[in-house]
Amino acid sequence: MKKFTIVVLLFLLILSGCSSDAKNNSKQPGETSLKSDWKEITAEAKGSKVNFFMWGGDEGINRYIDEWVAPLVKEQYGIEVKRYPMDATEFINKLMTEKHANKKSGEMDVLWVNGENFKIAKQQELLLGPFTSKLPNFNQFVDTKSNDINYDFGFPTEGYEAPWGKVQFVFAYDANKISNPPKSIAELKEWVKKNPGKFTYPAPPDFTGSAFIRHVLHEESNDYNAYLNGYNEALIKADADQVWNALNELEPFLWREGKSYPQSISQLEQLYKNGEVWMTMGYDEANASNLIKSGEFPASTKTFVFDQGTLSNTHFLAIPYNAPNPNGALILINTLLSPSAQLKKMELEYWGENMSLSVDRLSEKDKKTMAAIDRGPATLTQQELSSHRIPEIGAEYVQWLERGWMKNVAND
Amino acid sequence: MWRTTKISNQLNKYKGLLGILPALLFMLIFFLGGTLHSLSLSFESKETFSLVLQEEKFWAYKELINVTFLQSIGVTVGIAAAVSVLSGVTGLIASLFLVERSRHWKWLNIIFQAPVGIPHLLSAYLFMQVLMQSGWYSRFAYQIGWIDSIEAFPVLVHDEWGVGVILAYMWKEVPFIILLISPFILKLFSDWREQSIALGGSFSQTVRWVIVPILLPMWVGGMWVVFAFTLGAYEIPALLASTSFGSIPVEAFQEYSQFGLERQPIAIAMNMVLAGISFLVGSILIFLQLRWYNQGRRVW
Numbered sequence: 001m002k003k004f005t006i007v008v009l010l011f012l013l014i015l016s017g018c019s020s021d022a023k024n025n026s027k028q029p030g031e032t033s034l035k036s037d038w039k040e041i042t043a044e045a046k047g048s049k050v051n052f053f054m055w056g057g058d059e060g061i062n063r064y065i066d067e068w069v070a071p072l073v074k075e076q077y078g079i080e081v082k083r084y085p086m087d088a089t090e091f092i093n094k095l096m097t098e099k100h101a102n103k104k105s106g107e108m109d110v111l112w113v114n115g116e117n118f119k120i121a122k123q124q125e126l127l128l129g130p131f132t133s134k135l136p137n138f139n140q141f142v143d144t145k146s147n148d149i150n151y152d153f154g155f156p157t158e159g160y161e162a163p164w165g166k167v168q169f170v171f172a173y174d175a176n177k178i179s180n181p182p183k184s185i186a187e188l189k190e191w192v193k194k195n196p197g198k199f200t201y202p203a204p205p206d207f208t209g210s211a212f213i214r215h216v217l218h219e220e221s222n223d224y225n226a227y228l229n230g231y232n233e234a235l236i237k238a239d240a241d242q243v244w245n246a247l248n249e250l251e252p253f254l255w256r257e258g259k260s261y262p263q264s265i266s267q268l269e270q271l272y273k274n275g276e277v278w279m280t281m282g283y284d285e286a287n288a289s290n291l292i293k294s295g296e297f298p299a300s301t302k303t304f305v306f307d308q309g310t311l312s313n314t315h316f317l318a319i320p321y322n323a324p325n326p327n328g329a330l331i332l333i334n335t336l337l338s339p340s341a342q343l344k345k346m347e348l349e350y351w352g353e354n355m356s357l358s359v360d361r362l363s364e365k366d367k368k369t370m371a372a373i374d375r376g377p378a379t380l381t382q383q384e385l386s387s388h389r390i391p392e393i394g395a396e397y398v399q400w401l402e403r404g405w406m407k408n409v410a411n412d
Numbered sequence: 413m414w415r416t417t418k419i420s421n422q423l424n425k426y427k428g429l430l431g432i433l434p435a436l437l438f439m440l441i442f443f444l445g446g447t448l449h450s451l452s453l454s455f456e457s458k459e460t461f462s463l464v465l466q467e468e469k470f471w472a473y474k475e476l477i478n479v480t481f482l483q484s485i486g487v488t489v490g491i492a493a494a495v496s497v498l499s500g501v502t503g504l505i506a507s508l509f510l511v512e513r514s515r516h517w518k519w520l521n522i523i524f525q526a527p528v529g530i531p532h533l534l535s536a537y538l539f540m541q542v543l544m545q546s547g548w549y550s551r552f553a554y555q556i557g558w559i560d561s562i563e564a565f566p567v568l569v570h571d572e573w574g575v576g577v578i579l580a581y582m583w584k585e586v587p588f589i590i591l592l593i594s595p596f597i598l599k600l601f602s603d604w605r606e607q608s609i610a611l612g613g614s615f616s617q618t619v620r621w622v623i624v625p626i627l628l629p630m631w632v633g634g635m636w637v638v639f640a641f642t643l644g645a646y647e648i649p650a651l652l653a654s655t656s657f658g659s660i661p662v663e664a665f666q667e668y669s670q671f672g673l674e675r676q677p678i679a680i681a682m683n684m685v686l687a688g689i690s691f692l693v694g695s696i697l698i699f700l701q702l703r704w705y706n707q708g709r710r711v712w
Contacts, residue, residue: 089669096673120673197563203655205670260570260654274546276562399671410656411480 033326034129038136042077045327049080052332054112056085060290064350073335079328084108088117095126095320106322109329113161114315115153116395121318122160128319130159134330137337138162143358147391148314154228154394161316162333163356165345168312168385169211170303172272172288172378173279181279183307185219185246192253198278200255200262200271203410205402208265211283211311213401216243218390219308227393236397243401244408251409261410273297283311285385286352289376293348303378309390314356339366348376354385447687454681472681481682484658488643489689491574491659495581496639502582503589504631508619510590511597527587536651539580543568569652576652577659585638592634593627600626625711629701636697640690644683660686 033041050073056062062083070081091111098106113121121127132138142149142163149163150156173181177198182188192199202209218224221239226232251258255277262268265282272280273296282288291297317336319329335341339362342355352375359367455469468474510520527535542548550565559565569576600623608618649659660682668679704710 087669116672124673205666256567256570259572263650263655271546276546395672403671406656407480 041327041330045331046078048325048328050109050328050332051082052110053084053086053091053108060350077331092117105324108320109323109325110332111318113318118152119155119395127160128321132159132162135334137334141357141361153392161318163314164317165356166314166354167283168285169283169310170285171281172301172303174300175302176300177278181304185216192250196253197255202265202268203261204405206264210402216246220246231394231396247409286375286379288378290352301378305388309388312389313392343369346373450680454677454684456677472677475678484660487658488660492639492642495642496635499582499585499589499638500635503586507590507594507597524587524590527584533647535584536580536648540569570654577649580648589634625709643686643690
């Protein structure tokens with residue numbers, strides 16, 4: 001038995017030897033690239049490979065990267081772009097483990113982040129550093145002064161992430177079944193009572209459902225603007241009862257009498273598609289048009305926003321602290337912020353999403369191209385959307401509301 | 413010369429051990445290591461991430477001491493127990509039937525084994541597609557006039573009692589039990605059937621006094637595997653249970669991924685509680701089995 005123990009110990013020793021070898025002591029490549037100028041960065045990045053970690057749940061978005069962006073970057077800069085589908089929570093966790101293990105060179109170059117996961121990444125020092133001022137396209141085309149570029153769910157971006165796109169929350173409905181959609185939470189309550197079983201929302205903490213209950217907060221709270229800065233639990237505690245009351249008032253008239261909620265937005269979309277409910281929603285103003293085009297939603301689908309506005313947010317691209325190819329990452333992000341890439345992204349064929357660039361700063365030609373883009377039959381006009389925008393609130397409030405919903409609405 | 417003999421003698425003595433060494437090391441390194449690591453994660457302080465000194469070691473477990481979580485334990489264990497017992501009984505009956513008939517009906521075996529190859533996630537999705545109120549069966553029933561509206565179709569998905577969850581699990585686990593025990597039953601029959609007929613036993617007597625006692629440890633073992641799996645599995649309750657159903661794997665995933673880093677230890681603690689329950693049930697089963705062996709394997 002003694003011998004056996006020795007064998008086991010020996011084996012463990014070998015294993016532990018492996019792990020200390022794996023710590024590599026090379027210098028961090030990222031620090032040098034933040035000091036280089038754009039010419040050096042372009043020259044250094046030539047012939048390299050960039051690993052782009054991003055949520056992979058939308059076929060159009062994936063095609064945009066694989067079919068349009070990757071070939072362009074290959075042709076212009078000789079850089080190979082490889083897309084890795086992964087949820088943001090997952091790659092932030094992975095990065096955190098690498099940070100704990102003091103891993104100096106990782107495998108991720110560009111990350112698609114926003115809100116909560118950006119906040120964690122920045123607070124835990126998982127990001128390379130302020131880099132947006134390096135990007136020619138950022139300096140030229142982005143409105144660097146605007147709040148939706150400088151704040152991400154109430155958290156200052158400080159150049160650690162570059163804006164990739166903007167989306168706005170809209171409701172979708174079947175115009176054959178509803179002629180006059182409700183334009184506020186109060187009207188929605190009335191509508192739901194008249195049409196029991198025909199409305200529901202995804203159960204928070206689902207992203208879309210969580211955004212829906214924030215609209216209730218927006219209309220029921222005394223001063224929504226107070227939520228835009230910092231975190232104060234007393235503030236939300238004071239407003240919470242009104243929010244839960246409003247949602248509980250809706251509950252008996254929801255789909256399945258509110259005994260169960262759809263688990264995700266795709267489930268709600270399926271209910272809408274099957275005609276079980278007459279309304280759906282989404283944090284993407286062009287999504288309904290996309291789904292009409294693919295034949296999943298009825299052609300009579302239209303979208304609307306509340307009179308007091310709907311939430312909008314910007315999503316961003318960041319570079320991890322241990323990116324193996326920070327130069328390539330900068331090139332890729334700069335390319336994604338170019339007017340041509342942003343205009344292509346707006347086309348319904350790929351993504352249909354709004355650009356993060358400031359329209360005023362585009363060339364006359366690009367402005368014309370933009371005006372000519374068909375954003376689909378169900379998408380509201382740019383004017384209608386931008387005049388009905390409300391900003392997002394801090395991630396702590398978001399989480400507080402999600403947990404509160406589970407306790408006070410779902411379990412009640 | 414004598415030295416080599418001594419070594420080879422030694423080797424022979426430990427040959428059995430060498431054979432299990434890879435599996436044992438695998439268990440030690442991954443299973444034990446993983447368990448210990450999770451345990452240490454569940455003791456991690458809320459403040460670790462903000463780099464302040466540790467406060468309380470058991471805070472994550474203390475957070476779990478509340479009525480809601482106790483109810484969740486009840487629901488999760490209850491569903492796992494229901495699934496394992498129902499699948500075990502159905503699987504046993506079906507296996508006996510299959511052994512009798514499959515000599516003539518080979519396709520029956522194939523039908524019963526098909527679900528084994530389908531992932532749980534896909535099976536949950538398929539269930540949802542066919543059984544929801546706007547699903548295939550509901551629309552079919554509506555089309556041919558059995559029900560007046562699709563809402564009249566019974567609520568089987570996201571229902572309050574977890575019927576959909578249990579059905580979806582059974583669809584997967586009954587074939588698993590059959591796959592596990594039916595070859596064994598087939599062999600038992602060919603070994604014992606004629607003998608018991610010669611001794612004047614009927615089919616049901618053969619089953620009761622010969623097949624079941626020999627089969628029991630394997631059958632219970634199979635149900636135990638189903639129980640432990642169901643206890644910790646995420647996909648089916650995530651897709652098919654109602655919103656406030658209280659399945660711990662689903663709640664743990666939400667804590668882990670949605671509510672911020674400082675709450676991740678709670679998610680791990682939830683899983684440790686599940687692991688503890690499953691370990692406890694396993695130990696009780698082993699104890700009962702040993703006692704049963706000592707008492708001469710009497711069933712009836």
